[in-house]
Amino acid sequence: MNIVYHARVIKAVAVRDFKIRITYIPWIMNSLLQPIAWTLILVYAYRSIMGPGSSEALAAHGWAGDPVGFLILGQVLLSLFNALNWRAGMAIQRERWYGTLELILQAPASRIAVLAGSSLFGLVDAGWASFLSALAVIALTGATFNVADPLAAVASILLAAVGALSMGIGLAGLYVLTRSAGPIAVAIQHPTRFFTGSSFPLTILPAVLQYVGYAIPLTYGLEAVRRTMLQGAGLGDVGPLLYRLLLLSIASTMLGVAMVRWAEGVARRNGWLHTF
Amino acid sequence: MYTIEAEGLEKEYRIGLLSKRRVKALRGVSLRIQKGTLYSLLGPNGAGKTTLVKILATLLIPDAGWARVAGFDVAREAVEVRKRVGVVLGGERALYWRLTGWSNLWFFSQLYGIPPAEARRRIRELIELVGLQGWEHVRVENYSKGMKQRLHIARGLLNDPEVLLLDEPTIGLDPAAAREVRGLIRRIVAEGRTVLLTTHYMAEAEELSDRVGIISGGRIIAEGSPGEVKKIIGGRMVLVSLTGPPGEASRLAALLGARARSIDRVTTIEAVVEDEEEFIDKVLGEALRRGLRVRRVEVREPSLEEAFIKLTGGPR
Amino acid sequence: MGGYTPSKLQVLRASLSAYARDVLALYSAWGFILVRLSVPVFMVATAWALSKIASPSGLVASLGYVDYVGYVALGFAFFTMLTTTLFEVGERIHREMVQGTLETVLLTPASRLAWLIGGALGSLMISMADVALVTVYYVTLFRGEVHLGGAPYALAGLLLSLAGMTGMGIALAGIVVNLKEPHAFNVMLTPFLMLLSGMMFPVEALPGPVEAVSRLIPVTHGIEVVRSSLLQGEPAIHLLGILALEAIAYTVVGYTVFRLLEARARRLGGLGSF
Numbered sequence: 001m002n003i004v005y006h007a008r009v010i011k012a013v014a015v016r017d018f019k020i021r022i023t024y025i026p027w028i029m030n031s032l033l034q035p036i037a038w039t040l041i042l043v044y045a046y047r048s049i050m051g052p053g054s055s056e057a058l059a060a061h062g063w064a065g066d067p068v069g070f071l072i073l074g075q076v077l078l079s080l081f082n083a084l085n086w087r088a089g090m091a092i093q094r095e096r097w098y099g100t101l102e103l104i105l106q107a108p109a110s111r112i113a114v115l116a117g118s119s120l121f122g123l124v125d126a127g128w129a130s131f132l133s134a135l136a137v138i139a140l141t142g143a144t145f146n147v148a149d150p151l152a153a154v155a156s157i158l159l160a161a162v163g164a165l166s167m168g169i170g171l172a173g174l175y176v177l178t179r180s181a182g183p184i185a186v187a188i189q190h191p192t193r194f195f196t197g198s199s200f201p202l203t204i205l206p207a208v209l210q211y212v213g214y215a216i217p218l219t220y221g222l223e224a225v226r227r228t229m230l231q232g233a234g235l236g237d238v239g240p241l242l243y244r245l246l247l248l249s250i251a252s253t254m255l256g257v258a259m260v261r262w263a264e265g266v267a268r269r270n271g272w273l274h275t276f
Numbered sequence: 277m278y279t280i281e282a283e284g285l286e287k288e289y290r291i292g293l294l295s296k297r298r299v300k301a302l303r304g305v306s307l308r309i310q311k312g313t314l315y316s317l318l319g320p321n322g323a324g325k326t327t328l329v330k331i332l333a334t335l336l337i338p339d340a341g342w343a344r345v346a347g348f349d350v351a352r353e354a355v356e357v358r359k360r361v362g363v364v365l366g367g368e369r370a371l372y373w374r375l376t377g378w379s380n381l382w383f384f385s386q387l388y389g390i391p392p393a394e395a396r397r398r399i400r401e402l403i404e405l406v407g408l409q410g411w412e413h414v415r416v417e418n419y420s421k422g423m424k425q426r427l428h429i430a431r432g433l434l435n436d437p438e439v440l441l442l443d444e445p446t447i448g449l450d451p452a453a454a455r456e457v458r459g460l461i462r463r464i465v466a467e468g469r470t471v472l473l474t475t476h477y478m479a480e481a482e483e484l485s486d487r488v489g490i491i492s493g494g495r496i497i498a499e500g501s502p503g504e505v506k507k508i509i510g511g512r513m514v515l516v517s518l519t520g521p522p523g524e525a526s527r528l529a530a531l532l533g534a535r536a537r538s539i540d541r542v543t544t545i546e547a548v549v550e551d552e553e554e555f556i557d558k559v560l561g562e563a564l565r566r567g568l569r570v571r572r573v574e575v576r577e578p579s580l581e582e583a584f585i586k587l588t589g590g591p592r
Numbered sequence: 593m594g595g596y597t598p599s600k601l602q603v604l605r606a607s608l609s610a611y612a613r614d615v616l617a618l619y620s621a622w623g624f625i626l627v628r629l630s631v632p633v634f635m636v637a638t639a640w641a642l643s644k645i646a647s648p649s650g651l652v653a654s655l656g657y658v659d660y661v662g663y664v665a666l667g668f669a670f671f672t673m674l675t676t677t678l679f680e681v682g683e684r685i686h687r688e689m690v691q692g693t694l695e696t697v698l699l700t701p702a703s704r705l706a707w708l709i710g711g712a713l714g715s716l717m718i719s720m721a722d723v724a725l726v727t728v729y730y731v732t733l734f735r736g737e738v739h740l741g742g743a744p745y746a747l748a749g750l751l752l753s754l755a756g757m758t759g760m761g762i763a764l765a766g767i768v769v770n771l772k773e774p775h776a777f778n779v780m781l782t783p784f785l786m787l788l789s790g791m792m793f794p795v796e797a798l799p800g801p802v803e804a805v806s807r808l809i810p811v812t813h814g815i816e817v818v819r820s821s822l823l824q825g826e827p828a829i830h831l832l833g834i835l836a837l838e839a840i841a842y843t844v845v846g847y848t849v850f851r852l853l854e855a856r857a858r859r860l861g862g863l864g865s866f
Contacts, residue, residue: 005389012386016375023374023415026776037783041792048793049642049660051649058645099369102335103431107387108358114387180623187627190634200641268337271289271301271327 006113013117014124017087021125031126035079035133036140042071042199043141061201068143069230074198075137076130077222081164081196082189083129087122088168091115092260093181105264112257115172119165127161148232155235156228159242159249160221166249166256167192167217173259176267196222217252220245279439279470280309280332284341287327287494301327303494304341309487311438314461314471316481318580319491320588325474328491329443332472333363346438359388362437364428364445373417377408377427380416381434388435395434402430406460422453429460440464442473446480458484478581488580492588506583512552513578516559517544520568528562542571548578548586600706607710608717611684632668632726633733639664639792640734651797662736662823667791669726670750670818674811675785676722677712678757679778682765684711704854705847708765712758742821745829749821752835753814759842760810766849789815810838 021028046067050058063070091114095101104114137143147153171188175181193199195213202213202223213219224241227233235242287302301324309315319325330336332345334354343350346360372380378399385395403412406426416424425445432440442461446454454477461484465471475481481488482502490498490505498508518525525543529536532555534547549555552575563570578586598606643660646653657663688694697707730736786792788806795806806812813831821827 008386008389008392012383016372016379016383019379020372020374024776026780030776030780033780034783037787041783041787044787044797045642045792046645048651048797049646049653051647051651051653057647061645098372100372102330102333102365103363103370103384104387106333106335106358106361106363107384108355108389109387178623180626183623183627187623187630190631194634194637194641199638200645204641204644268335271287271330271336 006110009109009113010117010120013114014121017118017121018125021121028129031079031083031129032133035075035130036136039071039075039133039137040140042075043068043137046071058201061203063201063226063230066144068137068141069145070226071199072134072137072143073226073229074196074222076134077160077164077218077225078189078193078196078198079130079133080123080126080161081167081192081218083126084119084122084164084168085171085185085188085192087125088115088119088165089171089175090181090185091118092172092176093185111260111264115169115257115260119168122168123161123165145229146232147229149228149234152233152235152238153225153228155242156221156224156238159245160218160225163217163221163245163249166252169256170252171256173256173263176260176263192216192218195219198222215248217245217248220248277311278308279311280307280315280343280345280472282307282328282332282341282343285328285331285338285343286340287324287331287336287338300494302331302338305491305494305496306341307343307489307496309470309472311470312465312468313486314465314473314484316485316488317472317474317491318476318478318481318488318584319474323491323588324494325491326443329363329441329472329474332439333361333441334358335363359435360438362432362435362440364432364440364442371416371424371427371431374415376413376415377403377419377423377430378412380427381431384431385434390435398434398436399430402433405433405463406430407456420453422449422456425449425453425457426460429457429464433464438469440469440471442471444474444476446475446477454480478579478584482580490584490587498583498587502580505587506578506580509548509578509583509586511548511550511578513546513548513576513582514552514555514559515544515546515572515574515576516556516563516570517542517572518563518568519543519571520563520566524566524568525563528559528566528568531562532558548582596701598700598702600703603702603706604710604713607707608714611680611711611714628722629725632672632722633729635668636661636665636726636729636734639668651794655794655796656824657819659736659823661734662730662738663819664792665726665730665734665736666738666819666822667789667815669723670815671786671789671791671811672722672726673716673720673750674753674757674814675782677716677754678761678764678785678811679781681708681712681758681761683775683778685765704850708762708847708850709758712761716754738822739825740822742825742827745827745832746818746821748832749814749817749827749835752832752839753810753817755839756810756814756835756842759839759844759846762846763842763849764846766846766853785809785811788812791815808838810835810842813838 050067058064058067092101095104105111171185175184178184195209196202196216196219197205197213202210202219205213220241224233224238224245227238227241283306285302285305285307286300289299289301291297291299301322305324305328307315307328317325317328327336331338332343332350334350334357337351345357348356348360350357372383375383381399381402382395385399390398399412403409406429408423408426408430411419411423416427419427429442429445432442445461446457449457458480461471461473465484473481473484485502487500488498488502488505489496498505500508518528519541525545526536526538529543529545532545532547534545537544537546545559547555556573556575560570562568639661642664646660652660652663685694688697727738731738788795788798788802788809789811790806795803795812798806813835817828817831817835
């Protein structure tokens with residue numbers, strides 16, 4: 001077992017996912033159009049409830065000005081998470097649907113490499129769709145950004161993506177434990193939208209609900225990206241956010257991998273692999 | 277030298293809410309399969325065939341007992357076993373339907389760590405071996421059942437395995453496709469590989485196997501070459517074909533504890549018996565008394581299917 | 593020997609019962625129950641969060657809706673119910689195709705219209721549970737108030753938009769049933785329908801041409817009637833006539849499209865794949 005072997009497994013899984021993905025044209029269109037529609041819904045909802053210009057209430061939560069940029073960034077990162085929820089999180093579940101899970105687990109390849117391959121593809125696949133849909137919304141509604149420190153912005157985006165990825169892997173550990181992974185993957189998108197503050201400033205929520213939000217890696221990523229891209233914040237300003245994001249991401253990834261391994265062992269002992 | 281060895285394998289499944297129902301799938305199975313031979317495992321549904329195959333493939337951990345494949349313990353040295361075993365699970369699934377046959381094979385070749393140049397060469401060879409030339413770049417969803425099964429076998433051979441585990445590889449195939457697959461299995465054994473085959477088709481097992489094991493209720497109840505297994509039940513197969521008043525021949529069969537099959541107006545009474553002469557005398561005497569005419573009498577060795585039915589307690 | 597002709601009511605009842613059970617069986621898995629219970633909570637909760645930044649000069653308030661949570665809660669509940677009806681028809685026909693029962697159904701002398709409407713009503717019965725759920729959340733968690741006096745108008749608006757959405761659904765079924773992934777199509781269409789239906793904001797906020805398109809969808813007027821009746825106690829009665837016209841138009845168009853596609857499939861010899 002060497003590094004070249006693991007790399008080849010990661011590449012093979014990512015290429016396989018890509019080849020399967022391109023046969024589902026409606027789902028590709030979906031991943032592009034859904035974020036556009038959702039962002040537009042929120043943009044028009046904001047404009048309808050706030051009236052012309054910004055609301056004082058929004059400014060009181062630290063986000064003065066037109067909320068379009070705020071909403072676009074929220075939706076981009078949420079879409080990234082949603083895609084990784086389905087790619088990395090559901091990687092094992094999907095093998096069960098294809099009927100290939102036993103064959104994958106029968107191969108000597110590392111399970112982490114298999115998961116990493118699906119995650120890698122998920123990141124690329126979700127990345128371009130989120131980016132293009134953000135551009136489309138900007139073209140339709142217009143948005144103003146204020147980037148003072150490009151390095152901080154790039155670092156925030158990259159780490160936010162890592163956070164989303166770690167959540168996907170963490171959820172993979174949860175999904176292998178249940179046969180209802182599909183509906184749970186649908187259900188999880190809504191609390192994530194709510195608690196991460198992707199559609200509104202998190203400080204609106206009562207303190208107890210904010211705690212829930214700050215247990216989610218994506219929340220820190222979202223805040224760091226918004227601060228660096230809308231308020232011109234630098235690395236020094238968002239450093240503590242990124243630090244916490246990284247810690248939570250590592251914890252989530254480790255938990256996910258450990259759960260997948262544990263679940264495989266339990267499934268092998270109890271004969272659940274075919275229903276795993 | 278044994279390539280597959282198992283001793284006292286036991287496996288129990290817990291099913292239902294709160295795992296209340298327990299099903300004992302294996303009750304102390306022991307098995308030895310010599311290198312370069314084909315061993316068929318025969319058994320009714322739920323006898324434990326697939327459980328045994330999955331234990332040998334490292335997909336299941338036994339509750340008790342041990343098994344070694346290619347010299348490695350299936351529970352403790354699972355990765356070493358996986359490198360040396362090919363598994364073909366029956367049915368149409370377990371392939372990526374939206375990918376081509378080539379892409380399916382390529383993907384699995386990488387999971388087995390085959391270097392790219394060698395993988396390409398191996399895939400070309402296997403596609404030729406299973407007769408899928410011209411179809412390798414077509415999506416699997418367009419394949420017939422037989423083609424999918426042949427692709428399964430090619431996938432099972434990707435890592436050049438010492439041991440191939442075939443779980444009902446001809447299930448659901450039409451006679452021509454099943455024959456092709458059997459031809460393929462014969463070639464694989466001729467290459468010196470050890471094959472464990474589970475099947476419902478007795479003729480298939482009789483045709484292909486060096487040794488046969490009959491599993492029932494989680495235990496291997498008979499084992500040997502096909503000829504030896506047939507001898508285990510002892511006796512000879514007697515078939516007497518009769519015509520006459522409707523239903524009379526069936527009543528006679530029931531009286532003698534034999535099986536009756538009717539085609540057109542001819543009813544054939546069949547039974548595996550120790551003393552064929554005594555049985556034939558009995559049938560002829562009764563037939564005469566009931567106004568039945570004897571059309572044909574045949575005495576032969578029982579087939580593997582007949583031996584199987586007798587051993588597993590199926591209908592006589 | 594044979595020769596039975598089932599009445600339309602008989603077909604409708606059988607179809608309604610079969611599909612209601614079908615959907616119920618699907619949703620009885622605990623994962624689906626979780627989805628059904630949690631999605632409305634977070635939808636209404638998001639509206640509650642947004643209401644904290646609402647301004648009295650906003651469009652919603654200027655239209656007389658002081659409670660944005662109620663505005664979204666009712667919008668979401670009835671949107672879900674109406675669009676479920678819209679999509680269920682197509683997805684169900686596709687399911688029948690995949691499981692190989694479509695030909696069997698079309699071989700019977702049963703009325704196609706009764707079969708289609710029965711199925712839509714079957715899924716509707718299940719989706720009514722969603723409306724009840726959102727209403728319970730709204731009233732208990734967010735202390736919302738509804739004008740029960742407006743309920744008859746709300747019901748009339750709802751029934752008319754249901755008829756229109758069923759007609760649209762049958763027409764849409766003719767299209768999506770030919771797609772390999774009707775579910776993907778429906779998932780993609782849902783947020784655009786949300787955008788056009790005014791589920792979270794008044795359609796007056798949309799640019800002129802988009803607003804005009806939104807008014808062609810029965811769900812938009814349906815939600816408006818329900819909201820004006822239950823939240824303001826002043827039903828938008830004038831919209832009931834438009835809804836009735838849309839209902840008739842979409843039912844006629846939907847049924848015609850379906851029959852044309854069925855006839856085409858029979859000519860081309862592929863009822864199994866429609």
